[in-house]
Amino acid sequence: NAGVTQTPKFQVLKTGQSMTLQCAQDMNHNSMYWYRQDPGMGLRLIYYSASEGTTDKGEVPNGYNVSRLNKREFSLRLESAAPSQTSVYFCASSLQQGAKGNTIYFGEGSWLTVV
Amino acid sequence: GIQVEQSPPDLILQEGANSTLRCNFSDSVNNLQWFHQNPWGQLINLFYIPSGTKQNGRLSATTVATERYSLLYISSSQTTDSGVYFCAVGPMNRDDKIIFGKGTRLHILP
Numbered sequence: 351n352a353g354v355t356q357t358p359k360f361q362v363l364k365t366g367q368s369m370t371l372q373c374a375q376d377m378n379h380n381s382m383y384w385y386r387q388d389p390g391m392g393l394r395l396i397y398y399s400a401s402e403g404t405t406d407k408g409e410v411p412n413g414y415n416v417s418r419l420n421k422r423e424f425s426l427r428l429e430s431a432a433p434s435q436t437s438v439y440f441c442a443s444s445l446q447q448g449a450k451g452n453t454i455y456f457g458e459g460s461w462l463t464v465v
Numbered sequence: 466g467i468q469v470e471q472s473p474p475d476l477i478l479q480e481g482a483n484s485t486l487r488c489n490f491s492d493s494v495n496n497l498q499w500f501h502q503n504p505w506g507q508l509i510n511l512f513y514i515p516s517g518t519k520q521n522g523r524l525s526a527t528t529v530a531t532e533r534y535s536l537l538y539i540s541s542s543q544t545t546d547s548g549v550y551f552c553a554v555g556p557m558n559r560d561d562k563i564i565f566g567k568g569t570r571l572h573i574l575p
Binding site for chain 1: 496507553566568
């Protein structure tokens with residue numbers, strides 16, 4: 351039982367390049383999330399998915415797209431990377447939205463640098 | 466949207482001291498969690514506590530939902546408690562949209 355797995359762990363991109371961050375969970379969770387963490391800013395929600403086939407914008411969605419490929423996988427795509435997207439990205443999942451005991455579990459993070 | 470404020474932003478304590486971290490939120494919530502981020506960046510869930518009080522070893526948490534705040538207590542601090550503590554909430558009308566505060570950075574000196 352690996353929990354939430356993100357790849358890649360580290361990536362350097364040039365401005366304008368595109369890339370996809372992959373996330374998979376093996377806990378049969380319904381909800382999945384993408385956050386970014388910048389120094390002094392806490393974690394900010396980019397996109398989330400309440401269930402397979404649905405996605406919603408979070409606090410900072412501009413410049414990103416997501417795909418909930420199936421119940422296990424939720425990917426984050428940067429179409430044209432900008433230096434402002436240099437950050438640590440965390441994927442997370444939870445059993446169900448709004449349910450009691452709806453604990454969120456995080457992946458280990460992906461360090462992205464855009465030069 | 467809902468605002469989440471944590472205080473203090475930074476806290477430096479000697480090993481063995483007790484501490485209280487606070488989380489204020491601007492709207493009713495259906496979901497409140499506390500997390501610890503260790504110095505290696507790993508995020509660990511400490512409590513799911515939208516209301517009431519829970520305890521787990523040296524840590525305990527209390528949420529007073531009607532007054533829109535939650536407190537995290539750490540007793541007899543150890544150096545391994547160092548890191549950043551985050552409060553995260555899901556507002557009542559959109560409890561699927563989990564929003565984080567900016568965190569309290571705790572440094573425990575040996």
